[in-house]
Structure formats: structure tokens, C-alpha cells
Amino acid sequence: MSSHAATIAAAGHIAPGTAGAADAGRLVLLRDLKLAFRRPGQLIQPLAFFAIVTTLFPLAVSPELSRLRAVAPGVLWVAALLASLLALESLFRDDAYDGTLEQYALSGQPLTWLVFAKTATHWLLTGLPLALLAPLAALSLGAPPQSLGAIVICVGVGTVALSLIGSVGAALTLGIRRSGVLLALLTLPLSLPVLIFGARATELAMRGESFVAPLELLGALAVLGVTLAPLAAAAGVRISLE
Amino acid sequence: MNWRWFHRLGSPPYVYALARRLTPWFGWLSGLSMLAGLYGALLVAPADYQQGEGFRIIYVHAPTAWMSLMVYTTMAAAAAVGLIWRMKVAHAVAASCAPVGASFTFAALATGSLYGAPMWGTWWQWDPRLTSELILLFLYLGYMGLRGSIDDPQRADRASAVLAVVGVVNVPIIHYSVTWWNSLHQAPTVMRFGKPAMPGSMLAPLLIMLLAFTLFFAALLLVRLRAEILNRERTASWIPEVLKS
Amino acid sequence: MSQFLDMGGYALYVWPAYAITFAVVALNVFWARRLLERARAAARRRLGVGGGEGA
Numbered sequence: 391m392s393s394h395a396a397t398i399a400a401a402g403h404i405a406p407g408t409a410g411a412a413d414a415g416r417l418v419l420l421r422d423l424k425l426a427f428r429r430p431g432q433l434i435q436p437l438a439f440f441a442i443v444t445t446l447f448p449l450a451v452s453p454e455l456s457r458l459r460a461v462a463p464g465v466l467w468v469a470a471l472l473a474s475l476l477a478l479e480s481l482f483r484d485d486a487y488d489g490t491l492e493q494y495a496l497s498g499q500p501l502t503w504l505v506f507a508k509t510a511t512h513w514l515l516t517g518l519p520l521a522l523l524a525p526l527a528a529l530s531l532g533a534p535p536q537s538l539g540a541i542v543i544c545v546g547v548g549t550v551a552l553s554l555i556g557s558v559g560a561a562l563t564l565g566i567r568r569s570g571v572l573l574a575l576l577t578l579p580l581s582l583p584v585l586i587f588g589a590r591a592t593e594l595a596m597r598g599e600s601f602v603a604p605l606e607l608l609g610a611l612a613v614l615g616v617t618l619a620p621l622a623a624a625a626g627v628r629i630s631l632e
Numbered sequence: 633m634n635w636r637w638f639h640r641l642g643s644p645p646y647v648y649a650l651a652r653r654l655t656p657w658f659g660w661l662s663g664l665s666m667l668a669g670l671y672g673a674l675l676v677a678p679a680d681y682q683q684g685e686g687f688r689i690i691y692v693h694a695p696t697a698w699m700s701l702m703v704y705t706t707m708a709a710a711a712a713v714g715l716i717w718r719m720k721v722a723h724a725v726a727a728s729c730a731p732v733g734a735s736f737t738f739a740a741l742a743t744g745s746l747y748g749a750p751m752w753g754t755w756w757q758w759d760p761r762l763t764s765e766l767i768l769l770f771l772y773l774g775y776m777g778l779r780g781s782i783d784d785p786q787r788a789d790r791a792s793a794v795l796a797v798v799g800v801v802n803v804p805i806i807h808y809s810v811t812w813w814n815s816l817h818q819a820p821t822v823m824r825f826g827k828p829a830m831p832g833s834m835l836a837p838l839l840i841m842l843l844a845f846t847l848f849f850a851a852l853l854l855v856r857l858r859a860e861i862l863n864r865e866r867t868a869s870w871i872p873e874v875l876k877s
Numbered sequence: 878m879s880q881f882l883d884m885g886g887y888a889l890y891v892w893p894a895y896a897i898t899f900a901v902v903a904l905n906v907f908w909a910r911r912l913l914e915r916a917r918a919a920a921r922r923r924l925g926v927g928g929g930e931g932a
Contacts, residue, residue: 558795558798562778562791562794562795563778563781566781569781572774572777572778572781575770575773575774575777576777576778576795578770579767579770579771579774579799579802580767580771580798580799582763582767586763618798622794622797622798625715625794626794629787629790629791629794630787632787632790666902674881679885684885685885685886685887685891686885686886686887686890686891688887688891689887689890689891689894689895692894692895692897692898692899693894695898696898696901731908732905735901735904735905736901738901739898739901742897743894743897743898746890746891746893746894746897747890747894749890750887750890848902848905852905852906852909855909855910855912855913856909856912856913858913858916859909859912859913859915859916860916862913862916862917862919862920863919863920866923867923871920871924872924875917875920875921875924
């Protein structure tokens with residue numbers, strides 16, 4: 391068990407209450423970031439997947455930008471959704487294997503908060519880079535340069551919701567052999583509203599129209615996710631660890 | 633308030649005996665009311681002014697759609713009870729609901745498609761209600777998939793219970809989608825506050841069919857619940873007596 | 878009678894809809910009953926109890 395996990399467990403005993411929790415959350419976040427950067431190859435994978443998937447469409451549909459522009463919003467979001475899903479499998483897996491997750495559950499710190507910290511890290515490592523990569527993909531699919539800033543914002547907000555929704559499925563399928571397809575089956579139905587509103591916002595932005603309404607709905611989904619998903623995911627983690 | 637009935641429902645042998653006694657009642661009542669509803673739907677109700685005889689599809693589409701939502705809500709409620717009070721029987725109820733709900737969601741989508749084809753000119757439309765009903769089907773399948781993937785029965789119960797509760801947010805979305813968004817699907821005519829917007833001769837068979845299918849679900853649930861309880865309780869002492877009769 | 882079967886021209890939609898619905902109803906009846914029969918048979922085998930008809 392790493393020293394960080396031990397510190398988190400100790401923090402729970404020394405200082406119960408919100409002060410300890412904030413430190414614990416910060417420690418979890420920093421630990422996850424540190425561990426992730428030790429394996430940069432794994433970090434790149436979802437991004438590479440995103441890039442490859444978006445490349446498939448010009449090859450399969452048509453190289454003409456005018457035709458690609460019509461499907462660009464949908465392609466972007468489906469690719470982002472699938473890339474996010476790919477990264478979700480490892481959200482809890484490594485910590486479950488080496489016992490760290492169990493320490494988190496026993497630490498006396500609110501598991502909901504620690505799970506939220508892990509999910510936030512997941513977004514920082516997957517969602518945020520996807521949001522920054524999306525403009526490049528959008529350009530390759532014929533998006534006008536003026537819309538690129540809007541695309542970053544939409545994908546950024548949408549991936550927050552995706553990470554949160556996905557954390558629930560990841561928690562429930564912990565330890566199941568070859569859980570990839572099941573995780574997708576559980577996560578995709580709940581992610582469809584994000585897909586719908588995100589694609590709509592991107593489409594409006596590409597046309598130069600106001601995309602505020604769907605963006606607000608995306609934001610509402612993200613906020614709803616922040617309040618409810620960590621609770622459900624923490625419950626799922628406890629159930630999976632029993 | 634006397635909670636004894638609630639605690640008694642936590643006892644598998646009690647529930648098994650109760651289910652066995654009630655099943656014939658629900659079975660026969662649902663069969664008879666389905667026949668009555670069919671008679672009303674096909675022979676009594678007048679044809680619609682705009683939709684002609686095609687409107688009669690509503691007498692199977694509305695009940696199946698109602699089933700898909702009602703069964704999921706029952707499943708989620710039972711799952712929540714199972715999670716909160718750690719009641720095995722509640723988890724057994726939830727498990728029994730899923731296949732029934734999934735099959736009727738499929739029927740709702742199929743009959744809806746058959747209804748939409750002549751009326752809207754399209755077999756499918758990605759509008760909010762149809763899309764969220766499709767999501768409901770995926771939720772049922774995900775629930776059954778998750779249950780099937782976990783070997784430990786207790787863990788399977790509790791993990792799928794969390795999933796059922798999380799997914800219940802889809803149910804109000806389906807119901808209110810036609811009022812919140814501009815939808816191809818018509819607004820609620822029956823399940824809303826205030827008077828239903830349908831004449832009596834058309835409404836009566838619809839209500840009878842809705843009742844018939846609800847009773848049918850109860851009968852199915854009672855039969856499946858008995859099977860679940862037998863499989864879960866394995867070698868409990870009360871079982872041999874029950875099997876002999 | 879043929880007018881009834883024709884359903885004002887909508888026969889292609891109305892009858893399959895009713896057929897699918899009642900097929901699902903029948904399927905559920907058989908499925909549930911089969912589950913219970915199997916559960917009873919398995920329980921009998923497990924506990925070494927003699928056979929018995931009834932619900």
C-alpha cells in the first residue's frame with residue numbers, strides 16, 4: 391500500500407470532519423495524477439483512439455469537407471463518448487487490485503468525496519485533453535475556425551458529465567471479468583442525453599448560431615452528475631468490495 | 633402505524649404462501665378483463681375521426697407502454713427497499729420484474745412503430761419520447777446483464793439495485809418528454825391531471841386494458857417471485873412441505 | 878366481417894400490433910410458468926422430496 395493511501399487513512403483518524411476530508415481529496419487527486427504520469431503510454435491511448443475514430447469517417451463516408459461538415463458534430467461526440475468509455479475501465483481497477491480502494495473505504499473519510507476526487511482526476515486526464523484535441527478533429531471534418539473555441543467549451547462540459555455518469559458503471563462492474571462491453575451497455579444509455587445536447591450545441595456553434603441553450607442543458611447534466619453520481623459510485627464501490 | 637405487515641413481507645415462506653394464494657385471482661381477473669378490453673377495443677369503440685380504424689392500435693400500444701414504465705418503477709422501488717432494509721425478498725421482486733419489463737418495452741416500441749408508420753409516415757423518429765423509451769429497453773438489458781455477470785448473489789442483488797435506482801430518472805423523462813419538448817408523439821390524454829381528453833366509449837376499453845395488463849403483471853410477478861424464492865432459499869426447512877402439496 | 882379484418886385499410890398495421898402484443902403476453906405466461914416448474918423440480922431434487930402436482 392502506498393504511503394499516500396496510508397496518509398489518507400491516518401488523516402481519517404487524526405482529524406475527522408471536513409478539514410481532513412479536503413486534504414484526503416487533494417491527496418487522492420495528486421496520487422492518481424502522479425501514478426498516471428508514470429505511464430504516459432496509457433494516458434495517450436484514449437486520445438489516440440479519439441483521433442483514429444474521427445479519421446475513420448472521412449475515409450468511410452467521403453473526403454469532401456462539405457459532406458463531412460454535416461456529420462461532424464455527431465462524429466466528434468460519438469468518438470469522445472467512446473474514448474471516455476475506454477478510459478473508464480481503469481478508473482477504479484488498479485486501486486481495487488492493490489487494495490488501495492479498500493483502504494479508502496475503511497479510512498473514515500467520506501468515500502463519496504474520495505470517489506469524486508478520482509472521477510475529477512479521470513476528467514483531467516481524459517476529458518480535458520479530449521476537449522483540447524476536439525478542435526483539431528473538428529477542423530479535419532470541415533468545421534469553421536470561428537467555432538473551435540465553442541467546441542472546446544462544449545466538449546469540456548460534456549466530458550465532465552460523461553466522466554461522472556461513467557464512474558457509476560465503473561464502480562458497479564469492478565472486478566467482473568472482461569467487463570468492457572457490460573460497462574458500455576450500462577453507461578451508454580445514461581450518457582445519451584449528453585450526446586444529444588452536446589452534438590446539438592456543436593452543430594449550432596458550427597453554423598455560427600447561439601449554442602447557449604443546449605450548453606446550459608449540458609451544464610445542468612454536469613451539475614446533476616456532480617451531486618448524484620459520486621454517491622451512487624461510492625455505493626457501487628462498497629458493494630463491489632464486499 | 634402498525635408495520636407488522638411490512639415485516640411479514642420480509643419472510644420468504646410467508647410471501648411464497650401469499651403469492652400462491654393470490655396468483656389464481658390475478659390470473660383469472662386479468663384474463664377476463666383482457667377479453668373485455670379486446671371486445672371493447674375492436675368492436676365497441678367507434679373509429680376515430682382522423683385516424684380511422686388505425687386508432688385501435690392504441691388499445692395495445694398504451695398498455696404495453698404503461699407496462700414498460702410501471703414495471704421499471706416497481707423494480708426500482710423494490711431495489712431501493714432491498715438496499716435500504718436489506719430485504720432479500722425485495723431483491724427477488726426486482727429480479728422478477730426485469731424480463732417482464734424488457735419484453736413489454738420491446739412490445740411498446742414495436743406497436744408504437746406500427747402506429748407511427750401510417751399516422752406520421754415514418755417507422756421511427758428520434759424524438760424524445762421514442763428515444764427515451766429505447767433507452768429504457770437498454771436499461772432493462774443492462775440490469776439483466778449486470779445481474780448475470782456477477783456470481784455472488786448478494787453482490788449481484790445490490791449492484792443491480794443501485795443501477796435500477798440510478799436509471800429510474802429515465803421514467804419521468806419518458807412521461808414528460810412530450811410536454812417538455814416539441815415531440816412528434818402526442819401529449820398525454822389519460823395520464824394527466826384534469827379530465828382525460830377522450831370520449832367515454834373510446835376511453836372505457838382503454839382503461840379496461842390498462843387495468844387488465846396491470847393485473848397481468850401482478851400475476852406474472854407472483855409466479856416469478858415464487859420461482860426466485862425457491863432458488864434463493866435453497867434448502868430452507870419450509871420448502872419440503874410446500875413442494876408436497 | 879371482411880370490413881372488420883380490413884380495419885379501414887389499416888390492417889397491415891393494426892393486426893401485427895395486436896399479434897405482437899399478445900405474443901409477448903403468451904411468451905410471458907409460458908416463461909413464468911416454466912421458471913416456476915423448473916424451480917420446483919430443482920428444489921425437489923435438492924431436498925429429495927417426492928413429486929407432487931400443484932402450484
